Amino acid sequence: MKKRGGSNLRLKLSPDSEISFAKFLTDSGTFKDGDLLVGRNGLRIVPQDGQEEPPLVKPSDNQLTLADVDTIKVIGKGNGGIVQLVRHKWTGQFFALKVIQMNIQDSVRKQIAQELKINQSSQCPYVVVCYHSFYDNGAISIVLEYMDGGSLADFLKKVKSIPETYLSAISKQVLKGLIYLHHDKHIIHRDLKPSNILINHGGEVKITDFGVSAILTSTIGQRDTFVGTYNYMSPERISGETYDYKSDIWSLGLLLLECATGCFPYSPPELGDGWINFYELLEAIVEQPQPSASSEQFSPEFCSFISACATKDPNDRKSAQELLKHPFVSMYEDLDVDLASYFTSAGSPLATF
Numbered sequence: 510m511k512k513r514g515g516s517n518l519r520l521k522l523s524p525d526s527e528i529s530f531a532k533f534l535t536d537s538g539t540f541k542d543g544d545l546l547v548g549r550n551g552l553r554i555v556p557q558d559g560q561e562e563p564p565l566v567k568p569s570d571n572q573l574t575l576a577d578v579d580t581i582k583v584i585g586k587g588n589g590g591i592v593q594l595v596r597h598k599w600t601g602q603f604f605a606l607k608v609i610q611m612n613i614q615d616s617v618r619k620q621i622a623q624e625l626k627i628n629q630s631s632q633c634p635y636v637v638v639c640y641h642s643f644y645d646n647g648a649i650s651i652v653l654e655y656m657d658g659g660s661l662a663d664f665l666k667k668v669k670s671i672p673e674t675y676l677s678a679i680s681k682q683v684l685k686g687l688i689y690l691h692h693d694k695h696i697i698h699r700d701l702k703p704s705n706i707l708i709n710h711g712g713e714v715k716i717t718d719f720g721v722s723a724i725l726t727s728t729i730g731q732r733d734t735f736v737g738t739y740n741y742m743s744p745e746r747i748s749g750e751t752y753d754y755k756s757d758i759w760s761l762g763l764l765l766l767e768c769a770t771g772c773f774p775y776s777p778p779e780l781g782d783g784w785i786n787f788y789e790l791l792e793a794i795v796e797q798p799q800p801s802a803s804s805e806q807f808s809p810e811f812c813s814f815i816s817a818c819a820t821k822d823p824n825d826r827k828s829a830q831e832l833l834k835h836p837f838v839s840m841y842e843d844l845d846v847d848l849a850s851y852f853t854s855a856g857s858p859l860a861t862f
């Protein structure tokens with residue numbers, strides 16, 4: 510059996526079951542009971558003959574399948590599919606199961622499985638853990654760490670806008686997640702937006718869906734429908750120029766500004782009519798001056814932070830590492846900002862508590 514690193518699964522077990530599970534704890538930090546293995550990478554059925562673990566590709570390879578989990582409820586819907594709260598039948602562990610309908614050829618499926626493995630190797634407190642993924646019956650299923658506060662988009666609907674003190678603490682965590690993706694993993698997120706920043710009752714803020722948009726884009730021809738969000742896309746990407754990690758920083762600036770004001774920074778040309786078509790919005794992002802925070806409403810530090818993120822020329826835009834040192838990120842540190850209480854008490858109960 511290939512050994513894995515220490516387990517970071519928080520199993521919700523009764524005292525009795527904890528005892529019974531404890532005796533199956535292996536030295537690699539995983540639980541093993543017969544052919545059930547519970548470890549850092551989630552839950553799976555392993556072959557009894559002690560051979561190498563099967564590749565993380567499809568359920569027929571003896572791993573966690575939909576039959577192993579109970580669906581509790583649908584917690585979200587995106588353009589690509591639905592997200593459900595599920596509970597593992599034997600351990601009680603909660604997961605978020607993202608199902609993306611995608612009828613694709615075998616060769617493409619293999620490529621996607623390969624790319625999703627990048628997500629599974631992520632180990633960072635500021636990035637949502639992807640435990641497992643498989644393709645079955647025309648759909649890609651991704652088993653994710655469950656974040657019980659839902660997304661910043663959900664939260665914004667309740668609170669309308671987020672005060673700077675909290676935004677500073679949120680920015681710090683998102684920047685650390687971005688440093689991990691950009692610097693350590695060499696991944697450009699490509700789809701950073703409020704619905705891809707998830708929160709929980711512990712005050713944790715984590716980035717999700719990195720790599721997913723790249724997969725969807727690369728298989729765009731294979732899918733019947735793909736309607737992504739282009740609102741947060743950087744000017745250089747829209748213009749078809751080469752783009753890099755700095756593209757995510759642009760998106761971060763826009764999403765933070767939206768959180769601060771409660772409105773998406775680019776307003777439609779005619780009130781009430783919305784954008785006539787999405788090309789107009791794209792044109793505005795490329796042609797109009799960069800969006801900014803009002804100095805009457807916000808601190809000079811916040812205005813400067815947004816300006817550093819939403820700089821149109823990517824060469825002049827700051828990196829995640831540089832931004833982590835920006836005064837805005839540390840200016841409220843003395844206040845001991847309590848994101849956990851804020852997330853749990855602001856507005857009505859959180860999206861998925």
Ligand code: ATP
Pocket residue numbers: 584585586587588589590591592605607637653654655656657659660662663704705707717718736737738860861
């Ligand atoms: P798009 O499809 O355009 O990317 P999206 O990000 O809103 O939009 P999904 O990624 O499918 O679409 O997520 C939909 C919603 O599901 C999120 O807004 C959030 O409320 C919820 N959600 C997603 N992942 C999780 C998770 N790991 N834990 C808890 N809730 C989640």
Ligand code: MG
Pocket residue numbers: 587704705717718
């Ligand atoms: Mg998402």
